[in-house]
Amino acid sequence: MSADPRRQVPRTDTLLADPRLRAVGERLGRGLVKGAVQRVQQQIRDGELASPQAVDAVLASLPGTASSLRPVLNATGVLVHTNLGRSPLSPAAVAAITAAAGTTDVELDLATGRRGPRGEAAITALLDAVPAAEAAIVVNNCAAALALVATALGQGRELVIARGELVEIGDGFRIPDLLVSTGARLREVGTTNRVTLADYRGALATDTGAVLKVHPSNFVVRGFTRAVEVAELASALEDVPLVADVGSGLLRPHPLLPDEPDLQSTLAAGADLVLASGDKLLGGPQAGLVLGRADLVQRLRRHPLYRALRVDKTTLAALEATLRGPLPPVQEMLAADVDGLRARARALAGRLAEAGVDAVAVDAEARVGGGGAPEHPLPSAAVSLPSSFAERLRRGSPPVVGYVEDGRTLLNLRSVPPSGDDELGTAVLAVVDG
Known part of the structure; x- marks a missing residue:
């Protein structure tokens, strides 16, 4: 017994x-x-x-924290991977979140002891980064920013938008469904592939709340096409606000992404408001950024819906640190030297091959992700392994997410920081030994 x-x-x-x-x-x-x-x-x-x-x-x-979320090594080559939490935060942003996690002066003026403006330092950092903007607010994501604008400017009125910009993006989210849900009426102009300035002009009426331009994300129309740029459209509007959703949160033009709209240039071209995500190419926390004319921003700030959409103290802290601090990881990934990536791939593949793993270094392509720059692949390098490694690495500790191409598992190094190479190699060897 x-x-x-x-x-x-x-x-x-x-x-x-x-x-x-x-x-x-x-x-x-x-x-x-x-x-x-x-x-x-x-x-x-x-x-x-x-x-x-x-x-x-x-x-x-037991996990390392009380949360069920697990750190993952992103070897997909997609820099802004929505399923993996989009942009990784910089060490400065992580430290700022930790500092803000307790009691803070988020709405307190320590000099007077009275209530102060919420998130003023983060807003100031945003305006310093985008000098063409007069004012700004931050909400919890870009869809929230668009919903706030559509409600405040378009409820019970018409929002003018090109048919080719009524797009569906990830997980079945449709721009027209969001806009209509706010109580606005859509006035579609042009055709799917062509829209002219005359189309916009013909749609303007006394009940027009705003003209919208929406970044089409991964949707691209080729061939017989026509679009109206912000500068051309702005010159034809008088009292109707022009709102541009630029999507990715790029602050200024980037040489590797020539077709990707940015906040500064869009405002300088004449947009009254621009909207963007904080957790894509900006490299910060999930947030919806609204920048532009002071009177319109104040109108949004005073709308009752804004209270339901505003961000918390940790998001404000991370956003400010991203804007003020060192280059965030996604910008470092964009700036990565291709020869350096190839050298890293050779070194990692050599380490694995010495341990008996079928590993070779290969050239590869990376992507911005998050709907940004869909037609501009980024040159990269990867470690190629047998296809069976893909699932085993996902189930490992830490999980490694690569992708299978032409019967091989590729670990793309543009989305892995150089400091992660040793951990990546250890993770591969762990699944071999397991």
């Missing part, structure tokens, strides 16, 4: 009282640790684990 493993199961309170588990319980929460204890107890009952190994098994099964 003493050989029955069920008799060897340690008591729950005994395990939870272990100093190592008690310490980790203070960090992760007692409930999370207790759940891990119960799973290990079941393994002992099933004869899969010996009782003396219980505490070590509990510790090994």
Whole structure:
């Protein structure tokens, strides 16, 4: 009877009282640790684990944090990968979030002791980065920014937009559905492939709330096409606001992305408001940025919906640090030297080959992602492995997400910081040994 493993199961309170588990319980929460204890107890009952190994098994099964989100190595070559949380934050932004996590002066003027403007420092940093803007506000994402604009300027009125810009983007999200849900009426102009200035002019009426230009994301029309640029459109409008959703959050023109609109140039060309995401090419936290004319921005700020869409203190802190601090990771990825990427791929492939892995360095292409610059692939380099590695690496610790191309798993290094190469190699060797 003493050989029955069920008799060897340690008591729950005994395990939870272990100093190592008690310490980790203070960090992760007692409930999370207790759940891990119960799973290990079941393994002992099933004869899969010996009782003396219980505490070590509990510790090994616990996550690093109380969150279920796991850090992932992005080897997809997609710099702004929506499924992987878009842009990774800079160390400066991460430190700012930590500092802002407690009680802060987010709405307090410490000099007077009275309520102060919310997020003033982040707004000032944004205006310093985009001097063509008179004012700015920040909401929780770009869709929220568009919804706020459509509600404040277009509810019960018409919003004029080109048919070719009524697009669907990721996860079935459709721009026209969002706009109509705000109570605005859409006035579509032009055709899918061609729109002229006369089309816009002909649509303007006394109940026009705004003219919208929306970044088409990954949708591209080729051939017999015609579009009206912001500068041309702005010159034809008088009292009707021109609102441009530029999407990716690029602050200024970038030499590698010649067709990607940016905030500064769009405002300088005559847009009254520009909208963008904070977590794409800007490289910051998820946020919707609205910049432009002071009177229009104030109108949005005073609208009741703004209260429901505003961001929290940690987002404001991360955004300011992204704008004020060192180059964020996504900008470093964009600026990566191709020869340097090839050298990294050769070194990593050589390390793996020496360990007996079928690994070779190859040239590859990377992408901006997040709907940005869909027609401008970025030259890159990758480590090529057998196709069976793709799933095994995703299931590893840490998970590594690559992609399969022509029967091989590619680990694209443009989306991996140089500091991640050693961890990437270790992760590959771990799944081989496993």
